Amino acid sequence: MKATWEKIEKNLGVLEVEVDAERVAAALDKAFNKVVKQINVPGFRKGKVPRSIFEARFGVESLYQDAIDILLPEVYGEAVDQTDIFPVDRPDVEIDQFTKGQSFKFKAKVTVKPEAELGEYKGVEVPASKVEVTDQEVAEELERLQQRHAELIVVEDEAAQSGDITVIDFDGSVDGVQFEGGQAERYSLELGSNTFIPGFEDQVVGMNTGDFKDVEVTFPENYHSADLAGKQAIFKVKIHEIKRKQLPELDDEFAKDVSEFDTLAEYKEDLKKQLQARKENEVKAARENAVVEKVAENATVDIPEAMINNEVQNLVRDFDNRLRSQGMNMEMFLSFSGQTNEDLENQMKDDAEKRVRNNLVLEQVAKVENIEVSEEEINEELQTMADTYKRSVEEIRSILESNGSLGNLREEITLRKTISFLVDNSKEVEAPAAE
Known part of the structure; x- marks a missing residue:
């Protein structure tokens, strides 16, 4: 096989390939073995038609496309390796010659990986950074750990506040008509998490266990459902339960619980x-x-x-x-x-x-x-x-x-x-x- 590469512009070039006739013949053999299994010829069992009968009836040209499909990927890969190029896109292939008894010739327009032209790369200047951990940052990390190990307790006689987990039923409607996804029972919602439509959680703050309330909100203009975008909705909300995080004390016992340290x-x-x-x-x-x-x-x-x-x-x-x-x-x-x-x-x-x-x-x-x-x-x-x-x-x-x-x-x-x-x-x- 012979392969040559010529760059024509920027990162585009032409790969010219010529494959010897023996490999063309081998590809035609493979194509015949594939195609003969799929045809019926009177007087012969399926898949048993002799090659000479097949070519006389259908013409050897009927095998060309299958033979090209078999041979082209193989020899294209070899040509890429031989010319030491790095394609980054599918080639645009043009068949110049494919005939029984002759060589296979094709051209491929190929986009290849570009080579960067370096500017200054040694001694480049970047801002200096200092690494310092403050007591405030340690305190914030401890607070996150407290939140992670907090215990949820049920609040009986207090109103819901931001940070509480409320167990609610809700039933939403627009112009008096329910919409898909607007109803749920005993749903756990953390107030202040901004999980729901803007304004919903703010209106649940202040409600008590057992309370009912109509929560009025407006869907954002860019809401994923076009039918609801920008629409006003009313949610009938009932609170079943309010749970509040009880943070553990920051003491030696806490340290023992969350680490291998005693203090x-x-x-x-x-x-x-x-x-x-x-x-x-x-x-x-x-x-x-x-x-x-x-x-x-x-x-x-x-x-x-x-x-x-x-x-x-x-x-x-x-x-x-x-x-x-x-x-x-x-x-x-x-x-x-x-x-x-x-x-x-x-x-x-x-x-x-x-x-x-x-x-x-x-x-x-x-x-x-x-x-x-x-x-x-x-x-x-x-x-x-x-x-x-x-x-x-x-x-x-x-x-x-x-x-x-x-x-x-x-x-x-x-x-x-x-x-x-x-x-x-x-x-x-x-x-x-x-x-």
Whole structure:
């Protein structure tokens, strides 16, 4: 097989391929074996028609399209490897020649991954950050822990207030007509959570157990249901029960309950260390992002639209997976938010372009600086994964090799090393004092 690549403009080029006649014949054989199982010819059992009879009756040309479908993906992949190009979109293929006894010739217009033109990438300046944990932050963390370990108690003789959990019945209607989703019995609603239509929870505040009330609200103009958007509604509400969080005392007993420490003072000191470590990781990540953004801004790269669209789809899939982990799915989210798939994709387009740009720039820095990954580094990463998943290194390697992800792991480590290189070669500068 012969393959040549010629760039014609920006990231577009033409791949010309010629495949020898022997492989054409082999593809025609495979096409015949596939097609003969599906045809009926008088005098022959299905699938048993001789090749000569088939070609005399239907013509060898009837096999061409199936043979091309069999051969083209295989030889296209080989041509890509042979010419060392990196396609980022489906090729636009034009068949020049496909005939029994002759070579197979085709041209493919291919959009390839661009190469970034680097600007300044060493010594870029980013704002300096200080890591300091205040007593106020420790107190706020303790309050969150109190909330998490709070006990719910039933309130008998007091009115509902913000933060309470109310068990309610509600029956909603617009112009006297009930609407779908507007009714429920013994529904647990946390007041102040902004779960319901704006204004609903505020009007439940002040009600007592056993009270009935008409709650009047207006649906937002951008409400996901067009039939209800902007409409006024009345909900008939009854409170069955009011529950209030009772926070545990902040003392040594609390520390023993939520940690391995015997005193609150010890636990506070440990919390401070945890918050310090968390902040240091956040600052480290922020500096890495700032450096990469700065280096990317200084570079020039012409990104094919196909790469951006592909990354948008990756972001949509990631978002869908996060929704599913929370008990939702994309259809539910779009219904609640009043958006379409197209709306969501448009929102993600800028982030997708930024991610593609950053990755292309990082790849070019790695290439220029000869940043490579050793087998020892691969093995260390595999060991970390093995420890995390309680599997052997051999099992992890086998899984990654079987699904073709070992190369992705190498690329991921290369990107991490490249970011580390850029950070090590950046400068932190103090932000100018505010006037």
